[in-house]
Amino acid sequence: MNTKVGEVFRTRVLSGVVIAFLSLGLLILCHIIPLLLPLLVSLLVVQGLLEFYLPFKNKGVFPSKYLGIFFALLLVWQTYFGLEEYLSLNLILMFTLIPIFQFIKSGKLPDFIALGVTCLGVLYLGLLPSFFLKIRNLLGSINYLIFLIFVTWSGDTFAYFTGKLRGRRKLIALISPNKTIEGSLGGILFTIITALLLGEMGRYFGYLEITWVKASDYLILGLLIAVVGQIGDLYQSAWKRYLGMKDSGNLIPEHGGILDRIDSILFAAPLFYYYFLWLSP
């Protein structure tokens, strides 16, 4: 390993550790101050959507970024207040009001292709993050969210290291040239182990207090989170490659933008929610 690579590597590990501790601290604070979680999710939505919308300019498409952010935030707060029955209304207002505003503002015909991309952004970065709030509402505790985030990140991390050490065969070169089959399998294996460990420890120490979750559920959850998380990662890579970018942003040193860091968790969150919803007696 030469000095340049070593430095990049060290920065990456350091950033990762800082993010992990920062996230854990913030999540524990969310436990104490319930309003903090929707506020943090809102920040994530704003930063995520800015990173999502801007690169479409490379293809000559200009989504309505502020209106998109508005409707995504509306969706998040709607979920916080348990008003999910108005999801349809929110989406209808989104695709009708955005062209009307566009027309009033510019006096030109509204751009329905840009509208499509705006709506896609709201679905991707409004609906998925709202599941963080749905998980807390369903399970009544932030601890399951901590579990989800750390299991997913441990999967990402182990996939990265297994790939670095043992990676030979490319997974899907067109979408993500650095990912290997070995890395992917290592990630899955370690996600299952982490899920089992954290789950059983949580039960033993009473942090995860729901009684109808068995060890086998944590095993299945680990597997599902790993697979869906990696699909989320590839989804994000395909999107970046389509728009001709390397990272979604430069928010975090050697980790890219916020989208690069949360893609796996975003996709794992609804799966986690529905698993518990179906499991619950």
Add this chain to the structure above:
Amino acid sequence: MNTKVGEVFRTRVLSGVVIAFLSLGLLILCHIIPLLLPLLVSLLVVQGLLEFYLPFKNKGVFPSKYLGIFFALLLVWQTYFGLEEYLSLNLILMFTLIPIFQFIKSGKLPDFIALGVTCLGVLYLGLLPSFFLKIRNLLGSINYLIFLIFVTWSGDTFAYFTGKLRGRRKLIALISPNKTIEGSLGGILFTIITALLLGEMGRYFGYLEITWVKASDYLILGLLIAVVGQIGDLYQSAWKRYLGMKDSGNLIPEHGGILDRIDSILFAAPLFYYYFLWLSP
């Protein structure tokens, strides 16, 4: 009026009368066979989405029309079976699975701009038509749907005739060069009158049996349906003009495609639903 114009006019009126009787007949059949309504809505969704997706090729965008139709139909039948809590899941599966299918099928990077347009189509022509089923579920009778459809169409018709007879000042020339302020106001006035008449008659003869709806509610509903219906009409016009078309299709002689005929009702339906939802004791 010369012969050509006279003929066009006669065809238009004749088509209109045929559609009106056909619709009434079908809706009465829906009263007898409950499964018929979701089937009819499904047909409308398929035809509507084909009309919606195809013209985007004029701008070099190719939405996934069959997958879009699939997810829109899923949404309609989900509503029919009262599974609206899975709306989020449906939308998430839509924007994740479509690019995955696209990649597997073509081996190329998924097109996220086309995905945006596909999603817009599913929201527009999946969510809005599902409100026909929501209205029946909420009010327990197809009669309110008949009321909504005839009030909206009478508004469209009277707007057309008032415009022909008295129209002078253009409403919004850029979006729809044939619409006039006089036509619009005439449409609003006659929609209110029709809503009041049909509403009070329905109460008198027992067709509209809900007791907590007052005459003033029918007046407000008439006004709202007229305004929202005309906005829906303009929305559709803006979309056609943006893609460089006159009509959305040639399904009905002198009425264009199915989208040209149902645009106002599509937008009036959610309004009607939420009005009754908020009004209900």
